[in-house]
Amino acid sequence: MSSAPSRSLTPDSADAPAPKPESSAPSIVPGLALALGVAVLAMLAAPLLPGISALILAIVVGVVLANVVPLPRATAPGLAIASKKLLRAGIVLLGLQVALGDLASLGLGMLLVVVVVVGVGILGTVLLGRLVGVGRHLALLIACGFSICGAAAVAAASGVTDPDDEREEDTVTAVALVVLCGSLMIVVVPAAAALMGLHGETAGLWAGASIHEVAQVVATGGAIGGGAALTVAVIVKLARVLMLAPVMAVLSMQQRRRGGSDGKRPPLVPLFVLGFLAMVLVRSFVPIPEQVLEVGSLLQTLLLAAAMFALGTGVRIALLKQVGLRPFVLAALSTLLVAALALGGVLLVA
Numbered sequence: 001m002s003s004a005p006s007r008s009l010t011p012d013s014a015d016a017p018a019p020k021p022e023s024s025a026p027s028i029v030p031g032l033a034l035a036l037g038v039a040v041l042a043m044l045a046a047p048l049l050p051g052i053s054a055l056i057l058a059i060v061v062g063v064v065l066a067n068v069v070p071l072p073r074a075t076a077p078g079l080a081i082a083s084k085k086l087l088r089a090g091i092v093l094l095g096l097q098v099a100l101g102d103l104a105s106l107g108l109g110m111l112l113v114v115v116v117v118v119g120v121g122i123l124g125t126v127l128l129g130r131l132v133g134v135g136r137h138l139a140l141l142i143a144c145g146f147s148i149c150g151a152a153a154v155a156a157a158s159g160v161t162d163p164d165d166e167r168e169e170d171t172v173t174a175v176a177l178v179v180l181c182g183s184l185m186i187v188v189v190p191a192a193a194a195l196m197g198l199h200g201e202t203a204g205l206w207a208g209a210s211i212h213e214v215a216q217v218v219a220t221g222g223a224i225g226g227g228a229a230l231t232v233a234v235i236v237k238l239a240r241v242l243m244l245a246p247v248m249a250v251l252s253m254q255q256r257r258r259g260g261s262d263g264k265r266p267p268l269v270p271l272f273v274l275g276f277l278a279m280v281l282v283r284s285f286v287p288i289p290e291q292v293l294e295v296g297s298l299l300q301t302l303l304l305a306a307a308m309f310a311l312g313t314g315v316r317i318a319l320l321k322q323v324g325l326r327p328f329v330l331a332a333l334s335t336l337l338v339a340a341l342a343l344g345g346v347l348l349v350a
Contacts, residue, residue, distance in 0.1 A: 097283070114240055146177075153247075204229030214241070
């Protein structure tokens with residue numbers, strides 16, 4: 001008879017751990033909510049700061065917040081999702097900004113200039129990184145950010161080359177350099193174009209081919225004079241954005257070769273790159289209402305800003321202080337290299 005109570009208690013003790021799956025299910029919510037909330041605030045504040053995108057603001061907030069106020073552990077799972085999944089989704093939607101018809105209007109000569117700027121800019125920056133003494137991974141992130149499309153390119157390259165986020169400090173350092181050098185270019189390019197007597201449209205081509213962030217290109221195009229200069233600057237910049245796909249595919253293939261036989265090699269072409277290209281084709285060949293494109297653009301910015309905030313929360317300023325002067329020297333040299341390649345190419349084809 002004494003065994004009956006023990007049998008009645010056994011199911012209770014066996015069921016005791018049952019609530020754990022229920023409590024773990026919503027664990028991603030706090031971190032995702034925080035990342036998306038900061039992204040919305042960054043999107044609202046960005047228009048007040050010309051040349052500074054919501055992505056940049058979000059990552060700055062992430063770094064500051066994580067180093068001033070310890071974030072609750074409950075936010076960690078959601079922030080991990082934001083830094084990876086939301087980043088890739090945002091890059092996919094970035095493809096909706098690129099229409100092949102607009103790029104074709106630039107002409108073959110200008111498209112070749114874009115290819116040269118991106119290709120030689122990346123290779124040249126990596127080589128300069130060796131000469132200056134900057135680590136290969138950081139040099140590669142700087143090369144992609146400065147040659148392609150700023151913070152989004154840095155994060156995309158980091159996602160391919162550092163999938164386990166073991167070198168997040170490199171990512172934030174590269175983004176910080178994008179902010180610094182790209183912001184300086186907003187002032188330098190219009191002034192230099194005026195000194196050289198460049199026509200407004202020619203100056204716009206140079207701005208689009210040389211400046212890092214899309215927001216920085218828009219600010220520069222407006223400073224040059226708006227109108228045709230702003231239009232061509234943005235189209236050239238979007239041509240550079242399109243180069244994100246082949247560059248990430250090449251990086252993925254290189255990573256596969258380095259991965260050996262550990263079973264962790266990335267796919268031959270990352271899925272988010274295929275999604276990006278699919279969105280480019282949709283934008284180019286499917287009539288999409290302007291309102292849908294606007295919503296897509298807002299959603300893309302929201303996702304990327306949330307991802308940038310999540311990346312920023314993983315960085316410790318104490319570690320960033322150890323990077324030294326060399327990355328700044330490389331950033332300056334890379335900026336000069338990309339600007340010189342762009343100017344030379346524009347003067348040849350314009």
